[in-house]
Amino acid sequence: MKISTIKELLDAEVLCGEENLDHEVYSACGSDMMSDVLAYVKDQAVLLTGLVNPQVVRTAEMMDMVCIVFVRSKTPTEEMIRLAEESGMVLLRSKKRMYEACGKLYACGLGVNGEVK
Amino acid sequence: MNEAVRFHFVVDGEDFTSAGQASVQVKKNLRKLGISPEIIRKISIAMYEGEINMVIHADGGEADVLVYEDRIEIILTDRGPGIANIDLAMQEGFSTAPDNVRSLGFGAGMGLPNMKRYTDDMKIESTLGEGTTITMTVKL
Numbered sequence: 275m276k277i278s279t280i281k282e283l284l285d286a287e288v289l290c291g292e293e294n295l296d297h298e299v300y301s302a303c304g305s306d307m308m309s310d311v312l313a314y315v316k317d318q319a320v321l322l323t324g325l326v327n328p329q330v331v332r333t334a335e336m337m338d339m340v341c342i343v344f345v346r347s348k349t350p351t352e353e354m355i356r357l358a359e360e361s362g363m364v365l366l367r368s369k370k371r372m373y374e375a376c377g378k379l380y381a382c383g384l385g386v387n388g389e390v391k
Numbered sequence: 392m393n394e395a396v397r398f399h400f401v402v403d404g405e406d407f408t409s410a411g412q413a414s415v416q417v418k419k420n421l422r423k424l425g426i427s428p429e430i431i432r433k434i435s436i437a438m439y440e441g442e443i444n445m446v447i448h449a450d451g452g453e454a455d456v457l458v459y460e461d462r463i464e465i466i467l468t469d470r471g472p473g474i475a476n477i478d479l480a481m482q483e484g485f486s487t488a489p490d491n492v493r494s495l496g497f498g499a500g501m502g503l504p505n506m507k508r509y510t511d512d513m514k515i516e517s518t519l520g521e522g523t524t525i526t527m528t529v530k531l
Contacts, residue, residue, distance in 0.1 A: 336435045
């Protein structure tokens, strides 16, 4: 799934990384607990979260993720946007809640382990 | 025998938001050295968890990354309170992190187990009241 499709499915705004919307991603995960993302996530390229602090971007960067979706209209700080830009990451913001956002992407084929549904 | 390539960092304990800067830099440096992405990810995650721990528990510390021909060593040293019971600290879910850290998305008691999981060897030396040194090795 292209990141641009995620943007459409979630009615999301692009906060940075517009030039990378064509990037293909094969899996995603949703969590507000960065400890769990670091412990359980494997090869997921997209993080959906409602947590807002710079460690969210750093965690995603450590996991080689390419896109973060902020749910519930959570807005990242300038510093977070700068960090994301430095590493070429796409930041999206959606009004949808976590459950709906994850469900929508999953139903449209974005799985957990990159498997094709 | 070739000398190791060494990177040294001071981890600032004052500001939680800056935690992870050293890990980001190490990631960049290792990429330049041509280390494989899989190894880089292991090192980055292990070091990032260690850095977060140093900021949460020990007011910062120092990090050294040594790149040898056959392995990479990460040495994290702090002068924090020390770990009272290392076996307990290694259990998944055990955490002494304060609540404000949890609200930032950390403190789930996964840090040390995760560091062990992502590395081939991990040694913890800790003395109460003096500090902790963690040495992690990833084989190349």
